[in-house]
Amino acid sequence: MHGLFYTILFFVVLAAVISQFAPLISKQIVDEIQTQLTNDNGDVNRLYMFIAVGFVATFVSTLLNSITQRLGDHFGGRIRKFLIERFYDHIFRLPQSYFDSEISGKIVNQLNRGINSVEEFMKTMSNFILPTFLQSFFTIGIMFYYSWQIGLFITLLFPIYTGLSFMSTAKWGKEEVKKNKIEDTNRGRIQEVIMNMKLVKGFMNQVNEFALVSSNQAEINKIYGRQSNTFHKFDFLRNLSLIVILLAVDLVAFYNTFQGNYSFGELVLLIQLVNQARYPLFGMSYILTQIQQTESGTKEFFEILDLPEVEQYDITTTLSSSGKGVDHKAALSNTSHTTNKHRDVNIEFKDVEFKYDTSDNILKNITLQIENNEKVALVGHSGAGKTTIINLIMKFYEPTEGEIKIGGKSYKELTHNEVRNNISLVFQENELFSTTVKENISYGSEATNEEVIEALKAANAWGFVSKFKDGINTEVGERGIRLSGGQKQRIQIARAILRNAPVVILDEATSNLDSKSEKEVQEALENLMKDRIVIIIAHRFSTIQNVDKIFVIDNGKIQDSGTPHELAKRDGIYKSLLEYQIEGDKKLLESFEIF
Numbered sequence: 001m002h003g004l005f006y007t008i009l010f011f012v013v014l015a016a017v018i019s020q021f022a023p024l025i026s027k028q029i030v031d032e033i034q035t036q037l038t039n040d041n042g043d044v045n046r047l048y049m050f051i052a053v054g055f056v057a058t059f060v061s062t063l064l065n066s067i068t069q070r071l072g073d074h075f076g077g078r079i080r081k082f083l084i085e086r087f088y089d090h091i092f093r094l095p096q097s098y099f100d101s102e103i104s105g106k107i108v109n110q111l112n113r114g115i116n117s118v119e120e121f122m123k124t125m126s127n128f129i130l131p132t133f134l135q136s137f138f139t140i141g142i143m144f145y146y147s148w149q150i151g152l153f154i155t156l157l158f159p160i161y162t163g164l165s166f167m168s169t170a171k172w173g174k175e176e177v178k179k180n181k182i183e184d185t186n187r188g189r190i191q192e193v194i195m196n197m198k199l200v201k202g203f204m205n206q207v208n209e210f211a212l213v214s215s216n217q218a219e220i221n222k223i224y225g226r227q228s229n230t231f232h233k234f235d236f237l238r239n240l241s242l243i244v245i246l247l248a249v250d251l252v253a254f255y256n257t258f259q260g261n262y263s264f265g266e267l268v269l270l271i272q273l274v275n276q277a278r279y280p281l282f283g284m285s286y287i288l289t290q291i292q293q294t295e296s297g298t299k300e301f302f303e304i305l306d307l308p309e310v311e312q313y314d315i316t317t318t319l320s321s322s323g324k325g326v327d328h329k330a331a332l333s334n335t336s337h338t339t340n341k342h343r344d345v346n347i348e349f350k351d352v353e354f355k356y357d358t359s360d361n362i363l364k365n366i367t368l369q370i371e372n373n374e375k376v377a378l379v380g381h382s383g384a385g386k387t388t389i390i391n392l393i394m395k396f397y398e399p400t401e402g403e404i405k406i407g408g409k410s411y412k413e414l415t416h417n418e419v420r421n422n423i424s425l426v427f428q429e430n431e432l433f434s435t436t437v438k439e440n441i442s443y444g445s446e447a448t449n450e451e452v453i454e455a456l457k458a459a460n461a462w463g464f465v466s467k468f469k470d471g472i473n474t475e476v477g478e479r480g481i482r483l484s485g486g487q488k489q490r491i492q493i494a495r496a497i498l499r500n501a502p503v504v505i506l507d508e509a510t511s512n513l514d515s516k517s518e519k520e521v522q523e524a525l526e527n528l529m530k531d532r533i534v535i536i537i538a539h540r541f542s543t544i545q546n547v548d549k550i551f552v553i554d555n556g557k558i559q560d561s562g563t564p565h566e567l568a569k570r571d572g573i574y575k576s577l578l579e580y581q582i583e584g585d586k587k588l589l590e591s592f593e594i595f
Contacts, residue, residue: 004078008071015064016134020142021057023272025050031265068131072122080119086305087111093309096396097356107304109187113180114301121294139276146266149252154277157245161238168234172227173295179223180297186216242278249274310398311416344372345407345422345502345533347393352402354388362388364556366402370533370549372502377536377544379574380553386537389553390505393535395419406503423503424496426528432480432488437465438472440480441494451498459494460524461487486521493524503533541578550574 028050036042091107136158144151193200193209200209253274257267347370354363363385370376378386391397392404395416404411406419432440438452447455452472456462464487468474480488496504506525522543538544545564552560552567552574560572567574 004071004075008068008075011064011068011071012131013134015061015068016131016138018057018061018064019135019276020138021061022054023269023276024142025054025057026272027263027265027269029054029265030268031263034264065131076119076122079122080115083115083118084111087115087301090305090307090309092313093311094307095310096391098307108191109184110300110304113183114298117294117297117301121291136277139273143270143273143277147252147256147262147270150249150270150274153245153248153252154274157242157277160241160245164234164238164241168231169291171230175223175227175230176297177299179220179227180300182216182220182223184300186213186220189213189216246274313417346371346405347503347533347535348405349389349392350403350405352392352399352404354392354397354400361400362556363392363399366556366558368551368558368561370535373531373533374549375529375534375536375547376549376551377538377547378551378553379538379541379544379577380559381573381577384553385556386553387507388556390425390507390535390537393503393505394423394425422501423505424499424501424528425505425507426489426492426496426525427507432476432483432491434476434478436470436473436475437468437491440476440491441472441498443495445498447498452494455494455498458497458524458527459490460521460527461490461494489521490524493521493528497528501532503535504528506534506536506538508537508539541581 029047032042032047032050036044140151140155143154189209190213200206249270253262253267253270256262257264262270349366349368352363352366353361355361366385366389378389380386388397392399395411395414398411406414406422411419433443437456438447438449441447441452441455449472453462456465456472465472465474474482476482476488476491480491483491534547536544536547541564544550547564549561550564550567551558552572554573560567560570560574562570568578569575
């Protein structure tokens with residue numbers, strides 16, 4: 001990229017030098033004509049030569065400008081690619097807490113605005129700013145050579161014009177920051193509304209949502225109005241200073257020509273140089289506006305890039321039974337996707353505590369052990385800390401105190417990938433991409449069609465997928481909108497089966513399903529759970545009656561643990577929750593005169 005920049009710089013300098021030929025050649029042509037008219041001894045061949053040289057200089061200058069602008073556009077594209085890759089790479093390395101507190105639409109808008117601002121600035125710099133400043137430098141130099149007075153006047157005009165432009169753009173930039181914040185909020189809200197359109201329409205809240213965006217847009221227009229007022233006030237002062245300085249230039253140029261101090265050729269030269277100098281002046285406001293716009297447009301972009309990175313996603317090792325890293329692809333090649341033989345992995349929490357940045361302790365002194373192939377459930381009231389435990393197991397967060405181990409090795413010694421390569425997660429929400437069934441199931445791995453179909457069969461999903469017109473190549477729509485709840489959940493299970501990890505986490509995997517879908521999903525889960533550590537978060541106790549152990553979580557602590565049979569007989573939270581469910585089911589059956 002540096003080589004490309006220096007190439008552009010070379011062409012810019014060369015074009016700026018050649019652009020000075022036109023006024024110099026014009027001087028020679030006018031002087032030759034004056035010589036002929038005054039003394040009748042002009043040389044027509046010299047006249048033709050000057051015209052030819054002027055044409056060639058103009059042609060070469062035009063060609064160089066085209067080449068420079070094309071290279072500038074290419075340079076802008078390279079910058080855009082670099083910034084997108086840098087931002088995207090950085091996003092993957094940020095802690096999960098950042099995404100928990102930000103709106104996705106806002107992040108994307110900041111990304112687009114930041115990248116567009118930098119790209120436009122870099123293209124403007126190579127296509128306009130550099131040529132403008134170099135041309136101004138050479139133009140004023142030639143002016144001083146032929147008339148120090150005119151050179152001085154034009155030189156004085158630059159700081160006056162630039163100063164007024166700077167004050168204008170500084171005021172404009174402050175308003176731009178305010179405008180960007182409102183725009184980020186607006187874009188984020190629009191994306192949320194689109195993602196939750198059924199909710200918006202179902203609660204008939206379209207009028208309020210429209211009013212919110214419209215109100216924000218009206219505020220943006222007010223800010224833009226203030227920016228416009230500021231610009232035009234300062235633009236009047238800039239133009240006034242230009243008129244006054246040009247009046248002084250005209251007086252010097254025409255008076256000295258009238259007195260015979262300048263030839264007609266020199267007069268033409270100076271007039272052309274002054275006109276050439278006006279273009280950079282006119283562009284000065286645009287340049288400073290671009291600089292200010294880039295500064296305000298990239299503020300949040302670079303703030304995100306300055307956030308500390310905590311994850312290394314490009315390390316692809318996994319744990320062996322001894323706790324040492326092995327190549328993930330090699331592990332897959334040695335193990336069928338649906339085999340039930342896994343390396344020995346256990347999970348241990350020792351005196352673990354956790355709190356968010358702005359909260360009290362969510363988990364308090366959690367100590368637990370989950371052995372290889374053990375099935376456990378986390379039970380408790382909403383907000384007790386169950387999901388937080390899962391987030392710590394997934395290494396989405398780091399414990400405030402205490403230690404977590406997997407396969408006998410401390411999380412502190414393991415990368416995020418080394419931990420997560422051992423875990424499959426089936427979410428409560430249907431986490432699917434708007435792509436094909438195959439790509440959703442093989443997400444994060446390279447699987448053949450046969451392996452995908454095998455996983456679908458194990459997940460009790462091949463029955464409905466095989467009926468699709470395009471089979472496993474059927475697109476499921478955004479977040480799987482074209483599938484039913486049970487179908488989406490079985491696609492998730494097929495993905496987990498294909499992953500073949502020794503640890504499976506089921507986060508309320510059947511809570512949003514009807515009874516028939518729950519039965520189908522439960523059959524798929526039985527295939528997934530064979531010979532693996534399974535950790536279940538569930539409110540429906542019917543789904544956890546066959547687990548080996550239940551941990552009862554309350555107020556961030558493990559209040560009790562034991563088998564389902566033991567806890568059902570022992571007074572405590574589990575027994576109370578179980579009785580509530582039984583009583584609720586009993587009343588439902590009585591209402592239908594079934595019980």
